Amino acid sequence: MVSRKRLTPEESRSSALAAARALLIETGPQAVTLKAVSARIGRTHANLLHHFGSASGLQKALAEHIARTVCETILQAVHASRAxxxxxxxxxxxxxxxxxxxxxxxxxxxxxxxxxxDALDPIISTIHELLDELTPDEPEEHLAERRLHRDTLSLVLMALGDALIGGALAKSLELPRDAARERATAMLEASLAGHQQA
Known part of the structure; x- marks a missing residue:
């Protein structure tokens, strides 16, 4: 009988989220279940219940994990772009x-x-943290006026829409597959140019 390595709670949770993300990418969101994730990492269903409470809890934790990873990557790219x-x-x-x-x-x-x-809560809160880090000197009462917030809203909406129907829509309109990315790039370049002039 092979003994399983004892994981810390953080390692167990991290392993489950990595497996859930892999299932999401390979098979789609309907595959992200406690049973499938526990089978993939060789842990019990009860172990995952302990960490996430339910399949919904696992999915929400996965959304937060993806949002945090994405925002950290975007933050690095924005800093590189500004520099x-x-x-x-x-x-x-x-x-x-x-x-x-x-x-x-x-x-x-x-x-x-x-x-x-509340599926979007972790994504929204993570993006909000990203924006606060990018614009820490702006007072909260000017939130609606922040150019970066408006740009991020547009970028996220465009990226989400493109992920869901971008391929079919571009084909229907006889546009290149990356047409939405080109539009988003032009929008961001114009905004960055305006920010540098301000």
Whole structure:
């Protein structure tokens, strides 16, 4: 009989989230169940219940994990872009890839369709933290006026929409598959140019 390595609670949770993310990307959001994740990591269903409480809890934790990872990557790209080492297109590609290739778009829409109304909370709170880090000197009362907040709203909506229907819509309109990315890049470049002039 092979003995399983004893994991710390953090390692066990991290392992479960990595397996859930892999299932999401490989098979789709409907595959992210406690049973499937526990089978993949060789742990019991009860072990995952202890960490997440339910399948809904696992999915919400996965959304938060994806959002945090995506935002950290986008933050690095924005800092690089501001320092002249990156480009608006790199930021756009990171956001679009997060919703498309990393599965955040499918997970978000599936959770909303299955009645998990607070599915976007971890994504929104993580993006809010990202924006606060990028614009820490701006007072809270000027939140609605922040150009970066408006740009991020547009970028996230475009990336989510592109992940869900971008391919079919571009084909229907006889546009290149990356047409939405091009539009998002032009928007971000214009905004960055305006910010530098201000």
């Amino acid at each position: 002249g080492m990156g480009s608006a297109r790199e930021v756009v590609d990171l956001a679009f890839d997060a919703f498309d290739r990393e599965g955040a778009g499918a997970l978000t829409s599936w959770m909303l369709l299955t009645g998990n109304d």
